[in-house]
Amino acid sequence: MSARVEQLEFQAEARQLLELLVHSVYSDKDSFLRELISNASDALDKLRLETMRNKDLTADTSDLHIDIEVAHAPRTLTVRDNGIGMTHDEVVDLIGTLAKSGTAQLRQQLREAKNSAASEELIGQFGVGFYSTFMVADRVELLTRKAGESGATRWVSSGDGTYTIESVDDAPQGTTVTLHLKPEDVEDQLHDYTAQWKIRELVKKYSDFIAWPIRMQVEQRTPATEDGGADNVSVETQTLNSMKALWAKPKDEVSEQEYHEFYKHIAHAWDDPLTVISMKGEGTFEYQALLFIPSHAPFDLFTRDAGTGVQLYIRRVFVMGDCDELMPRYLRFVKGVVDAQGMSLNVSREILQQDRQVTAIRRRLTKKILSTIADLQSGKPEDYSTFWTQFGAVLKEGLMSDPDNQDTLLRVSSFSSTQSDDELTTLAEYVERMKDGQEQIFYATGPSRDQLLKSPHLEAFRAKGYEVLLLTDPVDEIWVGSVPEFDGKPLQSVAKGEVDLDSDADRADHEAEREAEQQEFADLLAWLTETLGDHVSEVRLSHRLTESPACLITPSFGITPALARMYRASGQVIPTGKRILELNPKHSLVTGLREAHAAEADVPEANMHRLAETAELLYGTALLAEGEVPEDPAKFAGLLADRLARTV
Structure with missing residues (x-):
């Protein structure tokens, strides 16, 4: 007897995504079967692993497999597994909603896609998986029972924004997905998913390497005898896939297409990988690895819970997915399989963290991946650019x-610079182009290339022809503090510490001029340091400004405002350090401020107050010039409006 049937609505974003999928023209509808088989394979892997960990689990593991059934008359296709199954809550969470971020972005990009190939690429990036069934089916039914539990759940939807769900008393262990296929298109027999030859073709193409048997009942016809009797028809169960572990086969025995389909299976991707890495370790630590560098970043690449994408097998037995212990976090985009030989099947993540074999394998995998990236950089520039x-x-x-x-990572990294608008440069190329006498690699960090090019900090570097690296990724604010030098050349921020770009000869020529300027501006600098003491630690003359009146400099060992914000956003308490205000002694605003301050003995106190307001405006404009906001925007806007009103 069934329980009450509930009719629920999809999560808003999932409903809109379903509408796009159902009504879109999708070029490779065949791939939906790969998604269902991959899900079934995952369920079987999870059940075997759970029975190893939980000896009390009551589950039948005697014949784990995947069944496919087709029926031409009612036009149905069924994919059934006897794996881990799902509870009622898991069905609602995993299928009734899209429990991943990025769906809104996918919807927008799907709407903007101009053709079916673009839609396919976007769908692959976001991995809609189970939802792809609605491209070929008018109605989808799912029946599932969690291993070790008695109750089951039935889920039904027509992809129209709602679904029904009910508890069922009796169902086999595992999950059964039945597709009620869309009406037959007599002009498109290549996509007849009730034809046994078509199912056999798709399994061979997409899922031949699945470790579990994929079975289907196939009709066998024996021709009639010469006396005119009818053909003899019998039904037998056939296994459609070879179940050969692709990573265990010699590389010259595996086609590029097989590698690509295996990648799509383990990565739940729709696009081809950028490159394939096949490895075999012998000796003390024996293992086989088949890794892939994708051609597109997954949408959750920067989320906190993004897995590494590498699966651990032990003697061809699946042990765990997203095995962080096998891959450093900065290589979490790599997908693939590692099959270790000499480890126990009953392992946990805690054991793996202490395992010498895992540590050694991780080290070798990392070096191989980095060397592969270096090979792309030197031999396949288009792939490296991607x-x-x-x-x-x-x-x-x-x-x-x-x-x-670190040194290898520095060498395979590329950066934007003032050298070229379009082409990136490596650090080695930068060093080759350094000017005679240049001892430092100059860089600037900021939110965008355009903003950095307008920064006052670059003025002297541009005037003297020094190349500056333009670092615009948030991570750049952090790693530059961990890298002291490259090839003996220290890295120097254009916005930190002292900068003097003069040659020894020029410095000698300018020494007298600079001493005179220092004496001339000494009183103004002291007054500004006191007046702006709440904001800055020091006011000094600048050697890096040629056009702007002022800029703000972080002390050599200080923390930039952008880095401080990043630390605070992550929950770390970072004290706000004061920076240094540098003035351009040749700018008319600065010289005018010096002259007004020099005449302070002859002006009323109200004028001195106006002079202090000018100092506040000067400081505020220095903040704005580098993309920062004054500490009190309302006060700054008021001062500026008042000053402008006096000039009208």
């Missing part, structure tokens, strides 16, 4: 967390 665009910001996280590979 890689860096998608994953460069993540890779640079390793500059902070992996000191053993």
Whole structure:
């Protein structure tokens, strides 16, 4: 006897996504079957792992497999597994809603996609998985029972924004998905999903390497005898896939297409990988690895709970997915399989963290991946450009967390610079172009290239022809503090510490002029340091400004405002340090301020108050010039409006 049937609505974003999928023209509808088989395979993996961990679990594991059934008359296709199954709450959470971020972005990009190929690429990036069934089905039914439990759940939807769900008393262990296919298109026999030959073709193409048997009952016809009797028809169960572990086969025996389909299976992706990495470790620690660098970044790449994407097998037995112990966090975009030989099947993440074999494998995998990236950089510049665009910001996280590979990471990294508007540069290329006598690698950090190019901090560097790296990823604010030098050349921020770009000869020529300026502005500098004491630690003359009146400088060992904000956003308490205000002694505003201050003995106190307001405005404009906001925007706006009113 069934319980009450509930009719529920999809989560708003999921409902809109379903509408887009159902009504979109999708070029490779065949892939929905791969998604269902992959989900079934995952369920079988999870059940076997759970029975290893929980000896009290009552579950039948004697014949774990996947069944496919097709029926031409009612036009149904069924995929059934006897794996881990789901509870009522898990069905609602995993299928009734989209429990991942990024759906709104996907909807917008799908609407803007101009053709079916673009839609396919976007769907692959976001991994809609189960939802792809609505591209071929008018109605989808799911029946599932969690291993070890007696109650089951039935879920039904037509992809119209609602679904029904009910508790069922009796159902086999695992999950059964039945698709009520859309009406037959007589002109499109290539997509007849009730044809046994079509199912056999798709399983061979997409899922031949699945470790579990994929079975289907197949009709066998024996021709009639010469006496005119009818053909003899029998039904037998056939296994459609070879179940060969692709990573265990020699590389020359595996086609590129097989690698690509295996990648799509384990990564739940729809696009081809950028490159394939096949490894075999022998000796003390034996293992086989098949890894892939994707061609597109997943939407959750920067979320806190994003997994590494590497699965751990032990002697071809699945042990766990997203095995963080096998891959550093900055390589979390890598997908693949590692099959270790000499480990116990009954392992936990805590055991793996202390395992010498896992540590050794992780070290070797990391070096191999970095060398593969270096090969792309030197031999396949277009592929490297794709890689860096998608994953460069993540890779640079390793500059902070992996000191053993820091030099390699620096060499495979690329950066924007003032040298070119379009092309990126490596640090090695930058060093080759350094001016005679230049001892430092100059860089600037900020939210965008355009904003950095307008920064006052670059004025003297531009005037003297010094190249500056333009670092615009948030991670750049952090890693530059962990990298003291490259090839013996220290890294120097254009916005930190003292900067003097004069040659020894020029410095000697300018020495007298600078001493005179220092004496000339000494009183103004002292007064400004006192007047702006709540904001800055010091006011001094600048050697880096040629056009702007002022800029703010972080002390050599200080924390930039952007970095302080990042630390505070992560919950760390960072004291706000005062910066240094540098003045351009040749700018008319600065010289006018000096002259007004020099005449302070001859002006009333009200004028001195106006002079202090000018100092506040000067400080505020220095903040604005670098993209910062004055501490009291309302006060700054009031001062500026009052000053403008006097000039009208």
